[in-house]
Amino acid sequence: NVRSVYPESYRLIRNCNDFLEKIIDAPMNEDEKKTTIGEVKFLRAWVYFTLVKRYGGVPLIDKPQQYTGKESLAELEVPRSTEEEIFRFIIKDCKEAAEALPEVRTTEKARVTRYAALALCSRAALYAGSIAKYGKVGLGKLTGIESSKADEFYQIAYDAADFIIKKGQVNFAAIAKILEKGATVILFTGITQWIMNICNNHITFHVTRDIRNEAMKKIEKLPLKYIDGHSYGDVVSRVIADVDQFSDGLLMGFTQFFTGVVTILGTLGFIFSIHVGIALLVVCLTPISLLVARFIATHTYSMFKLQSETRGEQTALIEEMIEGEKVVKAFGYEKRAGERFAAVNDKLQGYSLKAIFFSSITNPSTRFVNSLVYASVALSGALTAIGGGLSVGQLTCLLSYANQYTKPFNEISGVVTELQNALACAARIFELIEETPETDDKKDALVLANPEGNIELSHVNFSYTTEKRLIEDFNLNVKKGQRIAIVGPTGCGKTTIINLLMRFYDVNKGTIMVEGTDIRDITRESLRTSYGMVLQDTWLRSGTIRDNITMGREGFSDEQIIAAAKEAHSYSFIKKMPKGLDTYITEDGAGMSQGQKQLLCITRVMLDLPSMLILDEATSSIDTRTEQKIQNAFAKMMAGRTSFIVAHRLSTIQNADVILVMRDGHIIEQGNHETLLKQNGFYAKLYNSQF
Numbered sequence: 042n043v044r045s046v047y048p049e050s051y052r053l054i055r056n057c058n059d060f061l062e063k064i065i066d067a068p069m070n071e072d073e074k075k076t077t078i079g080e081v082k083f084l085r086a087w088v089y090f091t092l093v094k095r096y097g098g099v100p101l102i103d104k105p106q107q108y109t110g111k112e113s114l115a116e117l118e119v120p121r122s123t124e125e126e127i128f129r130f131i132i133k134d135c136k137e138a139a140e141a142l143p144e145v146r147t148t149e150k151a152r153v154t155r156y157a158a159l160a161l162c163s164r165a166a167l168y169a170g171s172i173a174k175y176g177k178v179g180l181g182k183l184t185g186i187e188s189s190k191a192d193e194f195y196q197i198a199y200d201a202a203d204f205i206i207k208k209g210q211v212n213f214a215a216i217a218k219i220l221e222k223g224a225t226v227i228l229f230t231g232i233t234q235w236i237m238n239i240c241n242n243h244i245t246f247h248v249t250r251d252i253r254n255e256a257m258k259k260i261e262k263l264p265l266k267y268i269d270g271h272s273y274g275d276v277v278s279r280v281i282a283d284v285d286q287f288s289d290g291l292l293m294g295f296t297q298f299f300t301g302v303v304t305i306l307g308t309l310g311f312i313f314s315i316h317v318g319i320a321l322l323v324v325c326l327t328p329i330s331l332l333v334a335r336f337i338a339t340h341t342y343s344m345f346k347l348q349s350e351t352r353g354e355q356t357a358l359i360e361e362m363i364e365g366e367k368v369v370k371a372f373g374y375e376k377r378a379g380e381r382f383a384a385v386n387d388k389l390q391g392y393s394l395k396a397i398f399f400s401s402i403t404n405p406s407t408r409f410v411n412s413l414v415y416a417s418v419a420l421s422g423a424l425t426a427i428g429g430g431l432s433v434g435q436l437t438c439l440l441s442y443a444n445q446y447t448k449p450f451n452e453i454s455g456v457v458t459e460l461q462n463a464l465a466c467a468a469r470i471f472e473l474i475e476e477t478p479e480t481d482d483k484k485d486a487l488v489l490a491n492p493e494g495n496i497e498l499s500h501v502n503f504s505y506t507t508e509k510r511l512i513e514d515f516n517l518n519v520k521k522g523q524r525i526a527i528v529g530p531t532g533c534g535k536t537t538i539i540n541l542l543m544r545f546y547d548v549n550k551g552t553i554m555v556e557g558t559d560i561r562d563i564t565r566e567s568l569r570t571s572y573g574m575v576l577q578d579t580w581l582r583s584g585t586i587r588d589n590i591t592m593g594r595e596g597f598s599d600e601q602i603i604a605a606a607k608e609a610h611s612y613s614f615i616k617k618m619p620k621g622l623d624t625y626i627t628e629d630g631a632g633m634s635q636g637q638k639q640l641l642c643i644t645r646v647m648l649d650l651p652s653m654l655i656l657d658e659a660t661s662s663i664d665t666r667t668e669q670k671i672q673n674a675f676a677k678m679m680a681g682r683t684s685f686i687v688a689h690r691l692s693t694i695q696n697a698d699v700i701l702v703m704r705d706g707h708i709i710e711q712g713n714h715e716t717l718l719k720q721n722g723f724y725a726k727l728y729n730s731q732f
Contacts, residue, residue, distance in 0.1 A: 050088050050091070050092055057088075061085075064077060064078060064081075242292065245291045245292040246288065248288075248291060249287070252284055252470060253284055255474050256279070257280070259474050259476060260276070260473075262479060263476055263479065264479040264545075264546070265545045265546060269505075272357035272361070273357065274355075274356040274357025274358065274360035276473070278352055278356040278357070279469050279472075279473050280470070282352060282356065283352075283353075283466035283469050283470045286349070287463045287470060288463075290462060290467075297452055300449065301450075301452065302449075305446060305449055308442045308443075309324070311442050312439060312446070315438060315442075316422070316425065316431060318425075319418055319422055319439060322417055323418060326410075326413065326414045326417060329413075330411055333406045333407060334403050334406070334407050334450075337399065337400070337406065341396055341403075342461055344392055344396035344399060344400075345461045345462045345466075346468060347392045347396075349465045349468075349469050351388050351389040352389060353469070355382070355389055358381060358382055359382070362378050396462070400461050407451060408451050411447035411450055411451060414443060414446070414447055415440070415444060415447060419440055422440065479565075482564045486563060487563045488563075488564050489564070489567040489568055490567070492555055492571050493521040493652065494519070494652050494683030495519065495555070495556055495683075496517075496518075496519040496542070496553070496555050497552075497553070497557075498516060498518075500514055500550065500551040500552075501514070501515040501550070501551035502514065502549050503515075503546065504549065505537075505546075510706065511534050511537060511706045512538070512541075512707075513706055514551075514707075515551070515707070517701070517708070519683055520683075521683060522680075523684075523698045524679055524684045524697045524698045525685050525697065525699050525701060526685075526687075526688065526694035526697035526700045527685065527686070527687050527700075527701045527703060528687075528689070528701070528702055529703035529704055533703040533705060533706065534705075534706045535657075536657060536687065538685075539655055539685065541553060542572070543568070543572060544565055544569070555568065570651065572653045572654065573654045574654075575639075575646050575655070576642070576658070581629075581641065581642075583625075583627050584626070585620075585626070586622045586624050587599075587622040589626070589641055590606070590641065590644050591645075591648065592645055594648075601648065602622060603622075605644050605647040605648040608677075609640055610667055611641055614637055636664065640667075650678060652682055652683070653682060653684070653685075654678065654679060654682055654684040655685045656684065656686045656688075657687040658687060658689065691724075691727060691728045698713065699711065700714060700717055702717065702723055702724045702727075
């Protein structure tokens with residue numbers, strides 16, 4: 042209290058003043074004299090500083106006896122100096138003390154006193170409001186001290202921790218300014234994060250859209266051997282499920298990447314601005330976290346790839362079972378189908394658990410390494426602070442920045458499961474996109490216009506796989522308007538000939554010519570539009586009856602569509618539908634019989650008859666009575682047009698000009714119906730076996 046402390050403190054200040062007056066003329070070494078003056082001035086400044094901070098001021102009177110019984114200077118009714126005046130006096134004393142103490146210190150006491158004077162100078166300047174008054178001018182400029190240590194104290198003014206000394210000693214004005222800056226930064230960060238999220242979503246879903254568009258375009262350009270060699274469910278899974286998984290990972294990746302890069306660079310910059318040595322330590326320890334994450338990620342990628350492939354297998358199985366549900370129920374295959382699905386499902390569960398388990402190790406591993414970074418910053422920073430190289434506020438900032446610096450690594454490792462899954466799914470979808478498409482048309486390819494129907498197959502060799510030969514040295518010459526029937530046992534190559542004519546596959550050897558031109562020198566589009574094709578497997582798309590008949594072709598009136606439907610004998614059931622031609626149907630033609638769906642496909646060809654026709658078991662799902670009517674329509678349709686007819690029911694091809702009997706990829710018999718029956722060969726056996 043004032044009674045016990047102030048009188049002694051005041052006498053000490055007075056003794057310091059008397060000593061400084063007398064030492065000027067004392068017979069002493071100049072260096073020793075300067076050192077002593079510096080120490081005494083620091084002592085006087087420290088006493089003043091203590092009095093001001095403890096008792097709120099220094100009285101301007103020299104009568105200690107008046108303070109007897111008083112607990113604080115606030116109880117004295119005497120004039121007092123202001124805090125700012127005393128602080129400026131302290132700054133002046135500390136400046137002169139630091140300048141008096143030599144740079145080359147002769148004693149430990151002199152070295153400690155010099156740094157203590159600098160520290161006291163900065164605190165006094167801080168309390169007096171000099172920082173706020175003079176702005177960003179640095180204490181070195183404010184006090185005139187040239188020492189590099191003075192510049193280090195400038196950072197203290199920007200650390201809120203150093204504005205809070207103890208109870209009752211808080212510079213609220215300075216802290217308020219820091220809070221204003223903090224609020225501005227927080228508002229700016231919130232706005233930028235909102236904008237970043239919008240940009241991330243925009244980029245992600247546009248990329249997803251573009252990937253799906255590219256995948257769909259590639260499917261349209263892929264050769265049929267790819268479609269035939271992969272289950273439909275697997276292809277669908279790649280385009281739908283895998284792209285969705287990739288989209289989720291991409292969204293997380295963008296969010297973590299952009300915010301992470303900004304956070305890492307920003308915090309590194311702040312750490313370097315505070316202490317270069319500690320910043321270099323952080324940079325050196327960072328690769329350890331990256332190496333650990335990469336090691337684990339490399340070993341989990343294969344698991345996620347197997348997971349994605351098995352998901353595609355599961356989708357294919359579900360698609361297969363749903364499509365063939367009637368057959369499954371008819372043959373009591375439900376139990377076996379359930380067992381197959383359970384086996385695939387268990388396999389998917391196993392791969393998923395392994396992938397998630399191993400990838401989940403990444404986060405704790407990187408957190409452990411990043412905790413080492415934090416601990417290293419704390420230890421090195423604490424030692425530096427003890428040595429006077431850092432203030433408590435700067436150490437607090439460093440620890441906060443170290444935590445912010447490691448945060449992006451922890452966040453990325455926290456979502457590494459999704460990222461690894463996204464990468465595995467991306468590999469599958471890009472594998473599809475990067476598949477080799479069917480060869481492009483030649484630059485000088487001929488556009489086939491109004492062909493007459495002259496077709497020649499010369500020494501054609503073809504097989505789907507190199508291990509199994511199918512068609513060898515196949516020769517056929519078809520004239521305009523001829524009807525060519527192709528018969529033979531299952532697997533003899535009948536449909537393969539159709540695939541080659543349409544150029545769904547290219548021949549391995551030999552040539553197929555239309556109007557004397559190799560079909561490889563004709564554009565695919567013009568070649569395929571020159572054929573009218575009705576297949577055994579019906580294909581409808583979601584849309585109206587009208588859409589399915591016209592198939593996107595424009596310019597047909599309702600009268601033309603109805604006329605074609607009557608020719609194909611499909612109008613009888615179309616007019617009974619709720620909205621007639623505008624009735625909406627799904628791709629599986631729900632509510633329609635197989636025969637009705639096939640009649641719609643025949644109507645599609647009847648609407649716009651091309652110069653060449655391919656009928657592959659076109660009436661296989663139609664009743665005998667309707668088939669006779671269709672055959673009459675086909676006879677009109679095929680008049681003057683080159684036609685290829687593939688049939689197992691030989692009664693439908695008796696009027697063919699030429700019947701090709703195939704076996705194991707070779708033509709073993711050739712002629713019209715009567716001629717082949719007279720030969721009593723393989724065709725005769727096939728024909729008689731049906732009666």
